[in-house]
Amino acid sequence: MSTHENERHPDFGHVAPLKALFGTFGALLVLTVATYGATYIDLGPLNIWIALGIAVIKGSLVAMFFMHLWWDGKFNAFILICGLLFVMIFIGIAMLDSAQYQAELIPGYAPAIHP
């Protein structure tokens, strides 16, 4: 599949090594199977954290190697982390609040099972 018509490296921008790309690909496949397999083990409330943990690892792999963050200027990674941070602030506060407020004040709104 490799065709070498005038292969030359560009003056700027990083060319990802094949090893990194295929390594990432392999790791992603393994982790997908792991996520799938983890659903057959019941760890109670830990389940979701394991699933999310694996997803975070997979996401980081994609961001670092497929998206070149590992080799890029650090500012792009900084932007991504900032964005995630603000998503977490948003979700965190909304969850904290909705778990607290007296939902029975809202007509028709079903209160939480866990008080």
Add this chain to the structure above:
Amino acid sequence: MSTNDTPMTPAVVPENYLNCSSGFRSWFFTLDHKRIGVMYLASILAMFLIGGIMALMIRTELLTQGQTIMSSDDYNKVFTLHGAVMIFLFIIPGIPAALGNFVLPLMLGAKDVALPRLNLASYHLYVVGALVCVLSIVLGGVDTGWTFYAPYSTTTNTHVSILTLGAFILGFSSVFTGLNFIVTIHRMRPAGMGWFDMPLMLWALYATAIIQVLATPVLGITLLLLIVERVMGIGIFDPALGGDPVLYQHFFWFYSHPAVYIMILPAMGIISEIISVFSRKHIFGYRAIAYSSIAIAAFSFLVWGHHMFTSGQSELMNMIFSALTFSVSIPSAVKMFNWITTMYKGSIRLDTPMIYALCFMFLFGIGGLTGLFLGSLATDVHLHDTYFVVAHFHYVMFGGTVIAFLAGLHYWWPKMFGRMYDEKLGRISAIIITVGFNITFIAQFIMGSRGMPRRYYDYVDEFSLLHFISSMGSYVMAIGFFMVAGYLVKSLVSGPRAHANPWGSAALEWQTQSPPVHFNFDDDPEVCNPYDYSRVQYDAASGGYVRVPSEVKPA
């Protein structure tokens, strides 16, 4: 530099970005940031006119008790559209997209913004969004209030879906402008201009852009969910389907609180420029002002719950948000003190932009301090949804942003169009607008503290006098605005030619001719401290300021 070589104002207008090409296509499909800025300016002013007429309709309706000029249903629609038009179509794009677009690359000594096509796309999206919003008005309007609170917005028969679709499109326009500014400031600074050598306007636009990029998508998804809710009945915000309407408010204010800083931050940038230039004194506390812009942007994401103290939000979050709200006052006050200190012992000139800047400090001071009343939990429960909130909001948004917008407009008008306006009329109308504004809204502060609820069609006897005064104030303001419109239009036709640097600023945008050439600068401008006035001197022969060469290398 061309300014040094041509002391005399030339009789023929030299080639510039306005006259280098002509025709509809050369404007509507231009990639030139200056033309895009001017088109934005014209568009937002048209929207300001529509929103302003609606404001006058509201005040006229409230002039007397009972029905004055319209039915209660129409009144609901008019105040909704006044809010939506003013916020989404005028004030959010107002300073960044119109004035910012024009001056940002000039201040960087660059030929254009980094992504000119994206800039044009932003304007086209603005036009499409504006047309969609106008369509909703033509079809009969919306009566939810500009906040579109669920569950009313999911059940009313008015055209909420169309208006929110318009706001959704405008959100993209706003994101593209912000994104473009961040990239431009990062990648297009000229050699020799570090982060702390930039004019403070650029710091303000940068902080604004951060909020635009981080907050606007959440508005996008909120409005999208609202449309899906209305069209398909998805139930996420609808209590009748087990959904949570308070969650809608979290979604909405996660954007819309930071959005008020999208509105005020660039205004603060304009004031930082003007105060320094018209005091002929280096800005005091440069780094403090720069950092406080970023701090405001960051804090703005942590305080949205103070809009929801009485919404059913939990007591825990109420207390946390109330405490966090006070943190925003710190960077705002830092700016305020720095502006005042900049003026101290300066040689102050009271030209029109400076008059507006002083009015800004007065009005924004009142707006900011009343914000503290509303941020404290116990007072807010009493004042929530009264005219006190309306007055506070207008003191910040009108007294802050619109006054600063006018300051910036008058400040950069000679650069944009190469013409001077009537200075005396400028000063008089600035004062008329400020006086009219105070009459309108001080009356509303009093009414609010006495319990007059906002958005009501009618009121009891005891508020008659105050409502009457408030309406009269709004007419005074309208007179001021018509004066501004009059002399600005006149200046375009017959105003005297503007000098390249009429105010004596040291920033880069004044180093090119007025109006600038198509590619902004004939030669690369000399990068220097934008607040060092020692090398900018008045030149009586040309009637403006010129740079004098100095033996000392500029810092």
Add this chain to the structure above:
Amino acid sequence: MSDSQSSSHVDSAAHAANPNLQHHFDSMEQQYESGKLGMWLFLVTEILLFGGLFCAYAVYRHNHPEIFTYAHQFLDKSLGGFNTIVLIVSSLTMAMAVRAAQLGQRRLLTTCLALTLACAFLFLGVKFVEYEHKWKHGLLWGKNYEVQGEMAGATEALMIPAAPSQSGSAADVDPNATILPRAARAPEGLAAEVGDHGDGVADAADDHATHGLEPKNVHLFFGIYFVMTGLHGIHVLAGIGVITWLLIRSLRGDFGPDYFAPVDFTGLYWHVVDLIWIFLFPLLYLID
């Protein structure tokens, strides 16, 4: 968006050295880095856009775990898993495409783009099968949730009557009328849930799932499911559009070591689409 972003590089200005260099940039590197920064900022806006949906998910999952444990059984884990693999493969081919563009391997570039495109269509095809299945069985959002076919057996003990009652038919006709009848029904549901509160609160969710008892407001799960996967699907569609455009340009031989920004930026976009699915898959399909 990534389209208008990267297409800005098509402009051929007066810079003699490279026709792809725009007039206001000094060098191709400055132009490339500007575009890349812009693309990253755009991706952050995408993440925040989805962040809102993840927030809705988190709030409802946290407050109503029983709905999620019950309703996720109706999703097909295998199809979801298959689609995950498809997207991962497409991410690899996209990353390979970027590399090929950078190295000027034109044939490889075209192949990789075509493979990515094929994966994208495959993903949407599988998605279509899933949607159709849910549509057939009435596993839909909000007021359209009406379980039919073999699924209906599990919902004997409905707390909200699914069959069109007096109030139900009114709901279909006039959206304004929904608020009252629905709210009026709520007390029944509440009463039933109060019973659950009495004994072992923590087990309530499991009870619902294992005994085939349908909890209240299951349609909320499907509402969230359709909005999240629907918005993701729209992004896949947009990606298909842009990648097709890249494919045409690559056949024309536009890309090489001097000019590969559009491929690179589209790649970033495509990886984010993959990234979001990486989170959607366990959160929607693999609950419990």
